[in-house]
Amino acid sequence: MSAARKVLPAPARFDLGGGAVGLHEASHAVPLVSIAVAFRSGAGVEPADKSGLARIAMRMLRRGCEGMTAEQIDFRIDVLGAEMAVDTSSSTVAIHAQVIARNVEPFVELLVRLLTTPTFPEDELGRLKRETIAEIIEGRDSDRLVAQKAMQRTFFEGHPYSRNAGGTTRTVAAIGREDVRDFYRRRVVQGNVVVALSGDVTPDGAAEIARKLVAPLPAGAAVVDDMPEPTMRPGRRLLVVDKPERTQTQILVGAMGTSPHDADHVPLVVANAVFGGTFTSRLMREVRSKRGWSYGASARTAVDRHRQAWIMWTFPAATDAAPCLELMLSLMDAWVREGVTPRELAFIQRYLVRSHAFEIDTAAKRLHQALDVELLGLPADYYSGWTHHVQAVDAATANAAVKNRIRTEDLLAVVVGTASQVLEPLRGAMGTLAESSVIPFDAE
Amino acid sequence: MATRDPAAERRAWAAGVPGRGLTYERAHAFGAEKLHRWRLDNGLTVLLLVDASAPVASYHTWFKVGSRHEKPGKTGLAHLFEHLMFNETETMKAGVFDRKLEENGAETNAATWVDWTYYYESLPSDRIKLAVKLEAERMSRLVLREPQVASEKEVVANERRYRVEDDVEGTANELLYKAAFPEHPYGWPTIGWMQDIQGFTPEDCVAFYRTYYAPNNATVVVVGDIRERDLLLAIRDAYGPLPAQIVPPEDIVPDQPQLELREHEIRKPTATEKLLLAFKGPALGDADHATLSVLSEVLFGGRAARLYRSLVVEQELAIDLRGWVSTFRDPGLFECWATAREGHTTREVQVVIDAALAGVRSDVVTEDELARAKARLELGLLQQLETIPGKAEQIGFYETVLGDPTHAFDRVEAYRRTTASDLRRVARRYLVDRARTIVRVLPEGPPAAEAAQ
Numbered sequence: 001m002s003a004a005r006k007v008l009p010a011p012a013r014f015d016l017g018g019g020a021v022g023l024h025e026a027s028h029a030v031p032l033v034s035i036a037v038a039f040r041s042g043a044g045v046e047p048a049d050k051s052g053l054a055r056i057a058m059r060m061l062r063r064g065c066e067g068m069t070a071e072q073i074d075f076r077i078d079v080l081g082a083e084m085a086v087d088t089s090s091s092t093v094a095i096h097a098q099v100i101a102r103n104v105e106p107f108v109e110l111l112v113r114l115l116t117t118p119t120f121p122e123d124e125l126g127r128l129k130r131e132t133i134a135e136i137i138e139g140r141d142s143d144r145l146v147a148q149k150a151m152q153r154t155f156f157e158g159h160p161y162s163r164n165a166g167g168t169t170r171t172v173a174a175i176g177r178e179d180v181r182d183f184y185r186r187r188v189v190q191g192n193v194v195v196a197l198s199g200d201v202t203p204d205g206a207a208e209i210a211r212k213l214v215a216p217l218p219a220g221a222a223v224v225d226d227m228p229e230p231t232m233r234p235g236r237r238l239l240v241v242d243k244p245e246r247t248q249t250q251i252l253v254g255a256m257g258t259s260p261h262d263a264d265h266v267p268l269v270v271a272n273a274v275f276g277g278t279f280t281s282r283l284m285r286e287v288r289s290k291r292g293w294s295y296g297a298s299a300r301t302a303v304d305r306h307r308q309a310w311i312m313w314t315f316p317a318a319t320d321a322a323p324c325l326e327l328m329l330s331l332m333d334a335w336v337r338e339g340v341t342p343r344e345l346a347f348i349q350r351y352l353v354r355s356h357a358f359e360i361d362t363a364a365k366r367l368h369q370a371l372d373v374e375l376l377g378l379p380a381d382y383y384s385g386w387t388h389h390v391q392a393v394d395a396a397t398a399n400a401a402v403k404n405r406i407r408t409e410d411l412l413a414v415v416v417g418t419a420s421q422v423l424e425p426l427r428g429a430m431g432t433l434a435e436s437s438v439i440p441f442d443a444e
Numbered sequence: 445m446a447t448r449d450p451a452a453e454r455r456a457w458a459a460g461v462p463g464r465g466l467t468y469e470r471a472h473a474f475g476a477e478k479l480h481r482w483r484l485d486n487g488l489t490v491l492l493l494v495d496a497s498a499p500v501a502s503y504h505t506w507f508k509v510g511s512r513h514e515k516p517g518k519t520g521l522a523h524l525f526e527h528l529m530f531n532e533t534e535t536m537k538a539g540v541f542d543r544k545l546e547e548n549g550a551e552t553n554a555a556t557w558v559d560w561t562y563y564y565e566s567l568p569s570d571r572i573k574l575a576v577k578l579e580a581e582r583m584s585r586l587v588l589r590e591p592q593v594a595s596e597k598e599v600v601a602n603e604r605r606y607r608v609e610d611d612v613e614g615t616a617n618e619l620l621y622k623a624a625f626p627e628h629p630y631g632w633p634t635i636g637w638m639q640d641i642q643g644f645t646p647e648d649c650v651a652f653y654r655t656y657y658a659p660n661n662a663t664v665v666v667v668g669d670i671r672e673r674d675l676l677l678a679i680r681d682a683y684g685p686l687p688a689q690i691v692p693p694e695d696i697v698p699d700q701p702q703l704e705l706r707e708h709e710i711r712k713p714t715a716t717e718k719l720l721l722a723f724k725g726p727a728l729g730d731a732d733h734a735t736l737s738v739l740s741e742v743l744f745g746g747r748a749a750r751l752y753r754s755l756v757v758e759q760e761l762a763i764d765l766r767g768w769v770s771t772f773r774d775p776g777l778f779e780c781w782a783t784a785r786e787g788h789t790t791r792e793v794q795v796v797i798d799a800a801l802a803g804v805r806s807d808v809v810t811e812d813e814l815a816r817a818k819a820r821l822e823l824g825l826l827q828q829l830e831t832i833p834g835k836a837e838q839i840g841f842y843e844t845v846l847g848d849p850t851h852a853f854d855r856v857e858a859y860r861r862t863t864a865s866d867l868r869r870v871a872r873r874y875l876v877d878r879a880r881t882i883v884r885v886l887p888e889g890p891p892a893a894e895a896a897q
Contacts, residue, residue, distance in 0.1 A: 008498065029497050030826045071757075074748035079812070081819035100823055127757070134763040134785045137715050141612050244713040244888070248605040279552075280542045289539065292598025295606055315606055347547060354549020357568045361498035362831055442715070 008360060010384065011198075011370040014207060019191030019222060020214040023370050024206035025198045027363035031101040033199040034364050035108075037115065037213060038094035039192050040375055041223035044160040046183070050175050052167015055088040056128060057183040058095060063124035066117035070124050073114065080107045088165040091225065091305045092375045093187070101200040108209050115188065116216040120180050133169045137442075143243065144315070146441050147250040147416045150241050153444075155254045155309055155412050159230040168444040189220025194374050198367040229307050232256050235434025237412045238426060242419035243441040249321040249417035250313075253328055255406050257301045257310035260378050264401035265301075266389045268310070271398040272301050273348045274340040275331070276312050282331055283312060291327075293320045305376045310406055318417055322425030325413060329431065333408050339399030353387045416441065454480065457673070465684045466676060472850045475829070479839065479849060482676060486688045487660025490679055491839055491849055493667040495832055501668025502566040502833040503575035505583070506840040509656035510559045511634040512696065512774075517643075520600065520636015521652050523556040524644060527596040529563060530554075534585035538592065541578060548574055551833075558630055559773045560844045566833050569669040573678045579664070580682035583657055588649040597641055604635050612712045613781070616883045620720045623706045624777060624881040627697045658689035663843050667836040696774070706881040711888045716763075718783050718885040719790035721797065723874050725778040728771050729846050732870050734858035736778055739867045740767040741817035742809050743800060744780065748816060750809075751800050761788045761796065773845050777881075778874055790884050804871040808864035821859045825852055 011025040046053040062077070062084060063070040077084055081100035086093065099107040139145050149164055156162035167175075195213050197206040232255075258265040276283035276299025287297040299312035312332065316324040340348075360366050360383075369383040381389075415426055419438045427436055454468040469481040474493060482490040511522050532538040545552050548571045554563040565575040608614040618633045625631030635641075664683075666675060702724055726732040743751045744767030755762040764783040770776025782793045828834050829852075842851035 027497070029495075030829050032823075032826050032830065071748065071753070074746070075812070075816060078746050078748050078816040079819050081823040083823065098823070098827070100819070100826065127760070130760060130785075131756070131763065137786055138763055138783055141714050143610060247609045248602065278546050280539060280546055285539070288599055289595070292595045293602065295599055295603040315602070317602055317605060347543075351546045351549060354547075354568055354571070355551065357498070357500050357549060358551055358566060361500045364830070 008366070009363070011367045012203060013370070014210070016195065016210055016214045017190065018214070018219050020217075021194045021374055022207065022210035023194065023196040023367055023374065024201070024203055024210075025363040025367050026200070026202060026206075027198060028200050029362075031200050033099055033101050033104045033197065033201045034367075035097045035099070035111070035209070036094050036196040036371060037111070038092055038194045038196065038371060038375055039187050040092065040194070041187060041192060041225060042089050042092045043163055043165040044090035044227050045223055045225060048160075048163065049171060050179055051163040051171040052132065052165070053175055053179055053183055054093045055086060055165055055167070056132065056172065056175055057180045057187075058086040058088065058093050059128055060120050060125060060180055061095070061114045061118050063128060064119040064121045065113045066119060068113065073110070076110055080110070082107050089304070090161050090163070090165065104201065104209070108212055112212055112216060115213060118184065120177055120184070122177055125177055125180060129172055129175060132167065132172050136166060136169055136172070140442050143246070143248075143250045143416045146241055146243070147252050147414055150239060150416070150439070151252045151254055151311065151412070151414045154239055154414065155232060156230050157233070160227050161230050161306070170444065186220070187223060188217060190214055190217050191219070191221040192223055193217065194371060196367050196371045198363040225305060227306055229259070230256075232410060232412070234410050236409065236430055236432055237434055238430050238436040239412065239414045240419045240423050240426065240436070240438045241414065241416040241441050241443075242438050243416055244418060246318055246416070246418045246421075248315055248317055249415050249422060250315050251321065251325055251328065252311055252313050252414045253325075253332070253411055254309045254311045254414070255408070255411045257308050258401075258405055259307040260303050260376070260382060262307075264397065264404065267393045267397040267401035268405055269301055270345070270348060270352065270390055270393045271335075271340050271402045272299055272310065273352060274344045275299050275335050277348070278351060282335070283314075283328070286327060286331060287314050287316070287324060293317070293324050303376070303378075318421050321415065321417060321422045322429040325415070325426055326429040329408070329429070332406070336402055336406050336408050339402055340395065342395045345393070345395050345398055349390055349393070352390045356387050359383075359386075450478075458482070461677070461680070466680045474839070474850050475853060480672070481849075484659060484680060484683055486684065486686055488683050489663040489843070490676070491663060491665045491843060492670065492672055492675070493835065493839065494670055494672060495667055495835065496669045498832065499569050499669050500566060500832055501569040501572040501666060501670050502564060502836040503572060503579065504562055504564045504665040504836045504840045505579050506560055506562040506663045506665065506844040507656060508559075508661050508844055509561055510557050511632060512558050512629040513656065513694070514629060514632070516632070517640060518648060519632040519640045520634070521644065521648060522561055523634050523636060524596060524600055524641070524649070525652065525657075526554040526556045526561060527599060528588065528592060528649060529582050529586065531592045531596070532587040533581050534587060535581060541582070544574065544578065550575070557634055560841070562840055562844075564833065564836065572666070572668065572670060572675065576675070576678045576682050580686065583659065583662065583683070584686045586653060586657070588646050588653060590646055593644060593646050593649055597644055600635065600641050601638065604638060604641065607635060608633065612714050612718060612885055615710065615712065616718060616720050616885050619708055619710060620722055620779070620881060620883045621777075623708055623883070624702070624722055624724070625699055627699045628774065629696065630772065630774065630776065655689065655692065658691065659683055659686045660688040661691050663840060665836045665840040665843070665849075667839065668832050698774070702879045702881070705878060708882070709884045709886060711886050713888050714885065715887060716784050716786055717788075717790045717887065718781070719793055720779065720781055720883040721794065721880060722777040722779045723876065723880045725769050725776050725874055727773060727775045729773070730775075731858070732873070733769060734855050735862050735866045735870045736769050736874060738814070738817050738821065738859055738862045739804065739870060740769055740778065741820055742813050742867065743767055743804070745817060745820050750813065751797060754796050754800065755782065755793060759796065761785060761793050771845070798877065801871070801875050801877070804867060805875060808868050811864065814862070814864055814867070818859050818862070822856055825856055828852070
């Protein structure tokens with residue numbers, strides 16, 4: 001049998017009672033166990049004036065529990081050879097942990113204590129809020145992060161997707177202890193939780209750990225996600241985020257994409273891979289290989305519970321920003337107007353099908369996909385049938401997806417650069433322009 | 445009953461290979477697995493590790509060439525090759541290399557640092573021979589003409605703007621190494637000075653390529669679901685005809701011991717002050733390297749670390765704090781990076797750091813602190829070995845820098861043996877306040893939003 005046709009194991013799914021779900025896949029490659037305790041609701045359902053609450057609330061779990069201070073918890077995690085981090089998105093929030101296998105039992109005991117007996121000390125909340133605000137300020141040193149935040153805020157204006165999961169200096173400052181306790185009471189309930197384990201742990205061991213983690217949680221239903229489908233404002237808009245002394249710019253161009261439930265979602269993903277998904281894609285070839293204008297250039301379609309944005313990205317020198325933006329828009333226009341060729345499609349299908357081996361080459365990656373399906377409510381075969389979905393796309397469906405979804409007349413370009421140097425040339429590069437504006441880089 | 449000896453079988457098999465040219469050297473214990481070392485007659489080292497956990501394989505080619513092999517005025521040349529090597533060869537037009545790999549589902553990239561350059565392809569395992577063919581091709585038949593060189597120079601200049609000119613930490617880090625190593629090549633940036641990047645000619649590139657891109661200056665590491673014999677024959681056939689080159693002896697000028705404080709300040713458009721503070725440290729191969737790494741973990745690693753707790757958690761003077769011991773072939777640095785919080789200065793931060801360093805020079809750390817640091821370092825090593833490409837990288841790195849492909853496991857043993865008094869000894873030896881280098885980054889003016897009002 002060819003090595004590439006070897007059948008890999010798939011994660012097992014099991015019922016933990018009360019609506020909680022467990023996932024597990026064993027791998028004994030290294031003596032490590034990965035544990036995710038994930039919740040089916042994220043930053044999208046938190047109050048707009050308290051964005052950042054989901055992340056703060058989950059981080060507070062390790063800032064004090066019955067019988068242990070934050071300092072004792074931090075030490076205990078480290079000395080067990082473990083790591084613990086919080087990952088927050090618009091739709092989910094999760095604790096991701098990893099521990100050396102010989103210490104999995106005491107680590108799980110600690111995790112149960114953190115999940116079930118948090119004390120949310122007032123002084124620790126104040127400390128965490130100050131730390132979070134300092135991190136937000138520090139993030140402004142990254143032009144790429146500044147560009148991404150400005151795009152998210154402006155593209156989804158008025159929709160919960162516009163809120164950064166980390167919050168802003170103002171909204172984080174407004175979070176109180178009662179907000180955190182209320183978040184915990186509503187979200188950390190059996191019906192809202194998925195526990196996923198992978199690594200050096202047997203199926204029986206994993207089931208026992210998952211039950212230990214879930215059984216003490218109160219009963220309760222999953223938090224309802226009642227977000228509307230996002231829409232974007234019509235017209236071509238330009239937003240320049242002004243930062244002094246930039247020798248380079250960060251350029252993001254966004255248009256509305258698809259939801260994973262849309263029939264044309266996979267065709268759009270496939271067509272996008274031709275446009276900007278690989279090193280030899282059209283965008284990379286024209287921007288980097290032919291002209292040397294940017295170290296990188298790519299385009300991607302994000303996946304979430306609701307419709308998400310399609311975004312292309314490059315970072316040329318300030319002097320090349322306007323011609324580069326003009327080139328990006330003309331490539332986008334040709335992609336929408338003419339689509340992809342059958343030859344390009346066949347090439348990218350071979351790439352996507354064969355490289356899929358690296359999406360599923362470890363138990364942790366396979367489990368992460370299963371977790372995404374569970375948390376985001378993706379079609380059950382979204383990942384497991386991925387190669388078949390890709391192979392089923394033909395040129396007509398790929399091109400229809402691009403033409404129907406990507407509107408070149410309705411887009412937002414966000415550029416981080418020194419406005420006095422780049423604003424006017426960029427306005428010229430946009431062609432038809434409904435609106436342009438400049439904001440300082442520390443705007444929220 | 446005869447005992448099976450796989451190593452002897454491999455030697456016997458190599459001796460019987462038609463055309464020969466391939467020698468089995470030895471097996472190394474790589475944790476519970478076996479890593480096998482082979483050598484071609486032209487000097488190419490081949491390290492193979494069978495890992496059938498997934499139907500993929502990772503093919504790494506490590507060259508013993510990095511920015512340490514450059515000359516002043518030609519800095520960045522080793523890194524430029526990381527770009528040029530994906531271009532035209534005598535049998536493939538520009539772009540074909542990447543397209544062939546993509547079409548076969550490969551992940552490919554490269555990296556350059558002071559002591560090494562490496563290239564990798566991870567492929568579905570039944571396609572791994574494509575990597576053999578392409579890597580052997582570009583090891584000897586790369587085309588280096590003006591259009592390719594000019595275009596990649598522009599890309600690298602943009603990479604430099606991204607990583608250095610417009611990046612606060614990148615700028616500070618470059619200045620730190622320049623100040624700490626006035627003579628040794630570790631003092632110039634691997635990406636190169638901007639004017640050097642812009643000045644490269646095709647002739648510079650050809651000379652560098654002919655000198656350093658040779659089978660006797662390289663190690664091929666393959667980890668994955670491979671058929672060892674098939675792959676070895678493919679490697680022998682593809683690389684066997686390549687001639688060995690005479691690699692010139694290194695011409696490194698070591699720095700005189702640093703006996704004084706070197707201090708620099710720069711201003712950048714940032715909201716907060718940053719501090720980079722560095723002492724001269726040991727080489728990666730020095731027994732003190734692992735010990736100093738444990739000390740770094742005690743002081744900086746994780747929220748419960750001594751300095752993290754003081755600066756970030758208790759006194760709230762800093763927000764980002766990291767420590768690192770350079771993993772270089774020659775002695776490097778023991779570095780500390782700290783970002784002060786708004787309203788606080790790096791001078792305040794430094795007072796706390798200095799007190800903590802004085803503390804580890806005068807007193808032994810607690811057994812709890814030591815156990816915590818060791819557990820974190822063990823976790824870090826296991827995480828690096830979780831994937832097939834991760835294993836290949838560890839093997840290639842330690843083989844290239846130290847000549848010992850399984851050194852990662854020796855380090856874990858060294859961490860386990862480390863005592864609190866060992867930490868105090870290395871603290872006294874290396875953390876000498878009067879002989880360090882400090883770079884401070886200060887904000888240029890008021891925040892943009894305030895200035896706009």
